[in-house]
Every structure is written in structure tokens, then in C-alpha cells.
Amino acid sequence: MPLDQEQIRATMLNIIKTLAPETDTGNIVPDLPLRKQIELDSMDWLNVLEAIRERIGVDVPETDYGKLGTLDSIVTYLASRLAES
């Protein structure tokens, strides 16, 4: 069984908490741009994508980065990618 949306969301928050442990993930507004709310530089962001690949099993191509703006859109995108596979 692929991860469901809630599991993806929990994993994403866990990834963020691991890479940027100063983040209060409870304060993240899911439909506002993620990188406006937490401090992730471009290297952090690549590490997030690497963790997504390892822990969720989705390899996000650069051309899809635009679909990863908010926490909600990340979850939706990853769920649809998992459903495809």
C-alpha cells in the first residue's frame, strides 16, 4: 500500500523538522508558500527533495519544483505520483 495523504503529510513535517529543527511545524499554514514560512536555503531545499526520494520513494524532477509551493500542494503532488507508480 502506498502512503496515504496523511502519512505523506506527517513524513513531510518530519523531514522538515529533521533538516530545520528550529521550525515549529504546528505553525505551518498548509496553503501558504512553505518557503516563506520557514527558513530553507537552496541547499536545504535540495536536502528536502533528497529525503522525499529516500523516505517517500518519489524522485521529483526539477521541472516539477513549481508544483511544490505549499505543504498542501506537496502532499497532493506526491500522492498523485505514488498513485501513478
Next chain:
Amino acid sequence: MSEGHMRPMLIRKAYREGEAPSKEAAEPFSWAEVGRELGIAPGSAVNMAWLAVDRHAASELADKPAFRFVAEDGRRSEISYRELARLTDRFGNALKALGVQKGDCVFVLCGRRCELYVAVLGALKIGAVVSPLFPAFGPEPVRNRVAQAGGKLLVTTAGVYRRKVQAIRGELSSLRHVVLIDDLGGGPLPETFDWQTLLATASDVPALVPTTADDPALLHFTSGTTGAPKGALHVHGAVLMHYATARWALDLRPDDVFWCTADPGWVTGMSYGILAPLVVGVTSVVDEAEFDAVRWVSTLEDEGVNVWYTAPTALRMLIKAGPALFAGHAFPALRFIASVGEPLNAEVVWWGMETFGRPIHDTWWQTETGGIMVANAAADDIKPGSMGRPLPGIVAHVVRHRAGEPVQVIDIPDTVGELALEVGWPSMFRAYLGQPERYRECFAGNLYLSGDLVRCDADGCFWFVGRGDDVIKSAGHLIGPFEVESVLTEHPAVAEVGVIGKPDLLAGATIKAFVTLKRDRVPSEALRADLLAHARRRLGAAIAPKEIAFVECLPHTRSGKIMRRLLKARELGLPEGDSSTLE
């Protein structure tokens, strides 16, 4: 790119009709001649902002866009030279009304939005010294820099102020005023001035305060191996260098659309993101968003960028995205690509040829030099991997520089030594603020010692070899290990810290910290997360370590200094070399 070894060592330039760059400066070279082109007579008044903005606002360029801003949502807005002159006069007058005087230090800390550019140029107009801060700095780098410079006024956004400044405001005793750009729409905050209100009520009579070529204009903080960051002070006369190098090293011409991707929080974004293109009179594209591969390709294509100045990390990220990223896109306008921040490997230069039909021109300079010193100039053939040759007016040497011995120029080609420059170029830094001793240590006779190790081949091309000290270059930014170590050491569990740059394919290096704990503390994942959170909160994402390793002990010299080089050698599995000075 597997056939890389088959490639020739030289890229010969072939230009399309009408594109050939003019051959460089007239011989014999003189800075006075460059000054005359800008209407500057020796000893006459020089003001960067006047030359960059007001001069064009009074010419046929008045209604030409100086900047084209691309907002995060893709909306574009332009500001003409005339409008920029008017707004910078207003901001300059507002500063005067707040008591800011010539020589006072004004800090800016915000993203690449129009107000930032108005603030920088308005402050320069009235002779204030502008010090830009990188928006990804945490509160500690901000506090340290403002305190060192005795900053009088800070321009920032409400969002940044709440997150990074409000809590430390009480410690910034020199800071008289804070001007806030209301990006949150939440209205005025206590003890701050609102940008909009301030500008709306300010006079728009010319704000210019007379300055000379030797008056201080810019303060750029940079990092050394030891001690706090150093504030490198630059003068208004540096504008000659910005103007000359924009043409020689970037091939910038008045009708160009120019995109410098650097943030003005760093010296590249100030010298070549604001001043140089304005002085030449071009239109600059400013992308307000952070790096995004797809967005960058669209920006290059849709904005019709002619000249693009960027950094190896960004280029490597574009390469990583693969050729599919560029499929279906064309860049007929793109004529010249240059790079700065860290050495550009030959593969990237070749990738430029394959992707854009243009090579990428590496340039070398530092915060201290204020402008490009060594470059693969437009008219020259390129040896991929080389940083090029000294520009007109710049005399560079490779020197042997060892503690306790006189500095010696090395004349044998391909011998590694320190890159040194003969003093006298207009954008050379004039001081490390409040640290005359450290400033003096940068010079030997008439040579500025760069700290970068290079070799020079028989054709006079320079090749970067490494740093002569422990300073870390990460994603093009210079990071001092001491600043990172100091903050980590503040954590109650930490005994000692050594910080190194760990080689990274994309960023050049990432920050890794080796930490020893106090006797009663034991390593754990929870403690690691706590240390990382502490460092990121205090330093910001750009300077905080990406990796923390707990170790039993750190190697020291006899005098007690942590041997970062040995930590690095161990990290890389290299021979540890001479350990005679070890504990």
C-alpha cells in the same frame, strides 16, 4: 558529458555579425581616461548614485527602465531612471529629516524588491555609508555587523523585523531608527517608521550631498579565518571600476538587458546587481524569487536577457536538472555569460557551449577588491577552467608568502603561490572598519595579498588552486568558521567546536561542525537536533552548519588553536601531513 577528455583546451571566439566586442581599453591605460568618459575630472565631486541614476535621469535615457522586477507570482513592474531619481531623492531627504548625515552607516536587510534599490541609492546620494545584509542572515550576524559599524538606521521589511531584529533591538544601541516596508500589511509597528508614509511626506528636491572619490560609500562584511567578520570599506571612486569592468569583463553595452542573479546582500549583488549596470545605463532584470530551475530558464528566455552574470552553484543546479529543462526553449538574445563566486570547472564552461552556444566566462574578485580583477574577457579566447587574465589597470602576481619571510614574486609559470595585486585600482577597499592591524596584514609593500592560491600559466592565464586559509566558500558565499564556532559554543552542552567546508558537488562546500561535549553530556539525536536548531535560529540558514558530528576530541596546535585543516583531511580521508605542531 563523458567525452570531456576529448575536448580541446581552448575555446576560440567566433562572433555573429555586429556582436564582436570592442577591443579593450586604449593604451596606454589610465584611470583618469576612464574618469573622463564619466565626466569626472581629477579632484572633482564623485557620487556613485548620481552617476548611476541622476546623470541618466537628466539625459535621453530618463524614461528607459532602469530595473524590471519579476515578482514571485511572475508579475513584472519597471522603474525608469527618472522615477528612480525621484524616489531616491525622496528617500535621501527622508533620511536627512531623520538626522542621518554624511558618513553615517545605513543598513539594508530585505529581499530584492524595489524599495531595497531605492534605499541603497538614496542613502548613497546623501553620502551615507550603505551596508547591505543578506536576508538569510539570522539575528546574530545582524547584531554583530550593526554593532561593529555603529549603524544609525536600518531599512527592512516588517516580516524580517519581527523574525530577526525585534528581539535584539535593545542590544543595538547605535541604531536610532528602523524604517519598515510593510510586507505583511499589518500596519505600523512600535518604534519604527513606515516606508510609504516616510516617502509620501518627503521632499523631492535633489537630495545630493557633495562627495569626493575618497569618501566612504559602501561597507561590505566579509569573513576571515579568525575573529568576527570584517567590514571592508569602499569609496565612491570605486564606481570607475564598476563602470570599466562592466564593459571589459561583462561586455555590457547600453542597449543590453542584463541579469545579475546575485543578491545585493553580497558584494556581487551590490557592485554588479545595482551600480555597474546603472552606470552603464542598461535595463536590469531583478528576480524577486529564490532559485528555481524552470523559472530561471523562463526568465532568461522571456525577458530577453543579453548578458547574464551568475554563479557556479546555480549553473551546476541547472546542469543537474538535465537537458530536458532547456528543451523547446531558445535564447537568441543571450550574448554573454559570466560567473563569479567560486572556481568554474571546465565542464560547466562546455555545458554553456552545448546549451546556449556560448561559453561561460569565469571572473575572479573579492569583497576587498570591490570589482572584477581577473576575467575571461569577451574578446579573448577561453581556456576552460581558467579564471582568465588581469583586466586593464590591474597588475597581478603569484607570490610566495610565508609567515616570517618577505613576500617574493614567483616568475616561474605554473608554480602555485598566493595571488597578489599591485595597489592603486579605484575600488580597492580602504579599511577594515575599526581593525587597522588586520587591514595592514593584507598588504606587503605595494601588493594586496588575496589569500587565494593560484598558478599562472605561460600564456598569463590564472588558475585557482585553493584558499590559503580556513575560510569556507559555500554556494558562492564566504563563511568564516569562527562565526559558526562561536555560536555553537554558546550552547550549554558544547565544550568545543571546529568547523570546516565539506566538499560538495553543487555548493562547492557545505558547512560541517565537529563538536565535543561537556563532561556530563552524551551525544544523542535529540541533542544534535537541538544544536542544529540553535545554530539555525541564531545564524540563519545560509551560515548555519548543514551537518553536525560529535567527536571525542579535536586536534589542537601547541598554542591551542583547533586544527581545522586536519579535521578536513580526516573528513576526506587524506594524509594528515605534518602533525609536528599537534598537541
